Structures are given as C-alpha cells and as structure tokens.
Amino acid sequence: MTPIAALLFAAATAFADPAAIDQTVAEFTGAPLGTPGGAAQGVDRRLKLAACRNPLSLGWYAGRRDTVLVQCPDAAGWRLFVPLLQNALAPAQAAPAILRGEAVTILISGEGFTVFQPGQALDGGAVGSWIRVKNAASAGAEPVRARIVRPGLVRLDLGTDLP
Structure with missing residues (x-):
C-alpha cells in the first residue's frame, strides 16, 4: 500500500469519539449526562461519525433549551x-433556588478561564432552570440568561457558537 493510500484509508476509518461528544455537550449545558439539564443519554456508540478536523459547533436547536444541536463544521460534516x-418536577412544582430580585453570583466560564461577578436575578427559578440576570458591576449592561447551579449561584458558559 502506498503512503497516500494508507493516509486515505486511515482518514476514511477515523471516527469521532462519542464519549468526547458527550463531554462537550455536558460542558455546553453545564449539567452532566443523565442529570436534569444534561443529555438524557449518551451518543449512540454504534454511530460511525467522521472525525471532525475543526472544533464542534454547539447551539440550542430552534431556540429551545431542551435539545442541543451538535455539528461538525467540516465540508463533509454531520x-x-x-x-x-x-427536571422531574415541573418548574412550578420545583422548589425555587433563587428568587426574583435576589443577589446572585454569576459564574462565567470559557475555554481556559473562569470569572465570578456579582449580579441580580431578574427571574426566579429552581436548580437547572434558565433565568435572566444582570451584572451588578455594569450598570448599563444587557441582562443575560444563565442556568441556576445552586441557591445564590448561576452559570454562564461562553463558547464560540452561542445562539
């Protein structure tokens, strides 16, 4: 087999790692696999998805926060x-972890950094819910949507392809 043929064969048989996709989805949602707010189940190990040369693109499908769209941006991507x-309980039934107007800590994280900022909840909700918060340190800043991690703490993950 020639070196070029060997490279083509290796490229044709290289597949994306489903466990790595699961981890990427968990980082995007802020919730581990199988927990409320996280992927309901892992990516099917029987799928033979081509390995992606570029970083995966993740976003919310159709603007709803119940399905994550994972895309390989390569020319022959998937x-x-x-x-x-x-959540097992409907949001109205779940115990609120944060109340509207409450002071919160905003955890902002991205690739290689983590920042904590004081904020104020513009909505109330249970753990795992998405609420609007405003940064207390920036008077004119627009409110952002963040996920409630626990009472007093919300998380905003920054990525390359946020909706």
Whole structure:
C-alpha cells in the first residue's frame, strides 16, 4: 500500500469519539449526562461519525433549551440532535433556588478561564432552570440568561457558537 493510500484509508476509518461528544455537550449545558439539564443519554456508540478536523459547533436547536444541536463544521460534516433530560418536577412544582430580585453570583466560564461577578436575578427559578440576570458591576449592561447551579449561584458558559 502506498503512503497516500494508507493516509486515505486511515482518514476514511477515523471516527469521532462519542464519549468526547458527550463531554462537550455536558460542558455546553453545564449539567452532566443523565442529570436534569444534561443529555438524557449518551451518543449512540454504534454511530460511525467522521472525525471532525475543526472544533464542534454547539447551539440550542430552534431556540429551545431542551435539545442541543451538535455539528461538525467540516465540508463533509454531520449533525446530531441531543435531547436533554428535563427536571422531574415541573418548574412550578420545583422548589425555587433563587428568587426574583435576589443577589446572585454569576459564574462565567470559557475555554481556559473562569470569572465570578456579582449580579441580580431578574427571574426566579429552581436548580437547572434558565433565568435572566444582570451584572451588578455594569450598570448599563444587557441582562443575560444563565442556568441556576445552586441557591445564590448561576452559570454562564461562553463558547464560540452561542445562539
């Protein structure tokens, strides 16, 4: 076999790692696999998705926060729809972890950094819910949507392809 043929054969048989996709989805949602707000189940190990040369693109499918769209942006890329596990209790039934107007800490994280900022909740909600918060340190800043991690703490993950 020639070196070029060997490279083509290796490229044709290289597949994306489903566990790595699961981890990327968990980082995007801020919730581990199988927990409320995280992927309902792992990516099917039987799928033979081509290895992606570029970083995966993740976003919310159709603007709803119940399914993550995972895409390989390569020319011959692919896309997956990953349904999320919803809270066992309806939001109205779940105990609120944060109340509207409450002071919160905003955890902002991205690739290689983490920042904590004081904020104020513009909505109330239970752990795992998405609420609007404003940064207390920036008077004119627009409110952002963040996920409630625990009472008093919300998380905003920054990525390259946020909706």
